[in-house]
């Protein structure tokens with residue numbers, strides 16, 4: 001690019017010097033009062049302009065040819081999406097038509113200034129009106145533009161045709177904000193959860209996802225856009241603050257992200273990132289080091305990545321709105337997809353912002369139930385006394401009290417069911433505390449907690465005489481009391497099976 005600019009500047013400087021020297025000569029000739037000096041001056045200027053015209057056109061075409069392998073649509077940069085070639089085709093048709101007109105008008109411009117240069121005694125003719133000319137220069141451009149616009153509309157309608165709901169497609173939600181893109185994928189259910197801008201909470205719920213919608217539970221956020229080759233992808237495009245523009249140059253995708261007006265774009269990638277790199281590797285332009293400062297850095301083709309850019313000047317940090325886009329084989333996509341973690345379960349679950357913080361979701365109930373039954377059966381079948389103890393991992397109390405937390409009910413329900421399934425057994429409910437505070441208080445607390453569990457199980461239909469509630473206070477720690485983690489382990493409720 002620098003070479004191009006420098007060459008251009010040198011050519012212009014040369015032109016100015018030549019022009020000045022001609023003017024200087026002519027001025028000298030004029031001063032001498034020589035006859036025909038003015039005619040000669042304009043002839044030379046006219047000739048010079050013709051030469052300049054040819055030089056200028058050659059320079060235009062040469063630079064376009066010289067840099068073609070850097071330009072979208074040429075060299076290695078054929079479109080990486082299914083609809084891409086139709087856009088490239090439109091661009092080429094427009095380029096050819098406007099290119100021809102450009103060359104013709106440039107020639108006409110310079111030729112006229114030569115042909116109709118000043119000539120002693122020649123008078124300009126006046127053309128006040130010519131209907132034929134008017135018709136020609138109105139009708140021809142109108143016709144050409146109509147053809148171009150209609151072709152464009154047809155291509156655009158094909159490209160933006162909506163996806164058939166029956167069709168297999170991947171939906172990705174992209175939301176622009178100053179100055180980043182939020183990228184959200186639907187989880188295993190394949191559906192994006194509902195959003196409401198009133199639920200947006202910076203740093204917690206950037207998109208305003210409604211956690212009460214079950215489709216949100218498995219949605220995940222990603223720092224990059226990863227899409228499988230050959231898969232139809234529908235990008236749902238949003239903006240949170242100002243206008244942004246969702247631009248995937250290699251896929252010929254560009255769509256404004258408008259606050260309050262969701263837009264979308266459907267695209268099917270046809271070339272993986274790796275395939276595109278291989279394509280680039282055949283061109284000498286991409287053999288240079290990717291980091292110009294470091295000659296040992298990997299070649300440009302190897303460092304290539306597709307990118308998402310913001311194509312709307314949206315503020316001071318506009319330049320930083322870049323995300324890497326990776327197109328991979330379907331198997332690799334599957335592997336990546338399975339590794340992603342739900343945003344809700346990782347960041348929201350059981351926090352203040354979770355509308356379900358006091359209840360378990362169906363799959364969590366399943367998991368905990370399976371875990372409890374597994375441990376219960378192990379204890380039930382154990383021959384040793386120590387092995388017959390089942391720790392209640394999810395039974396907790398409010399700090400310093402014997403009041404059960406709402407989430408404790410699930411494990412206690414499993415315990416009640418197990419007791420009913422095995423009417424022959426009796427149990428001892430054991431309460432334990434850590435060593436914080438007064439040992440006597442801890443003793444009382446542990447008894448109260450064991451009793452609370454017994455009471456709960458009685459309410460669930462387990463006969464009271466099958467259960468003994470015992471408080472052990474801080475006497476039987478299972479971990480160190482010197483760390484918070486250890487103390488948490490020590491504060492526990494256990495069930496011991498007595499046959």
Ligand SMILES: [Cu+2]
Nearest residue numbers: 244310314321
């Ligand atoms: Cu932007």
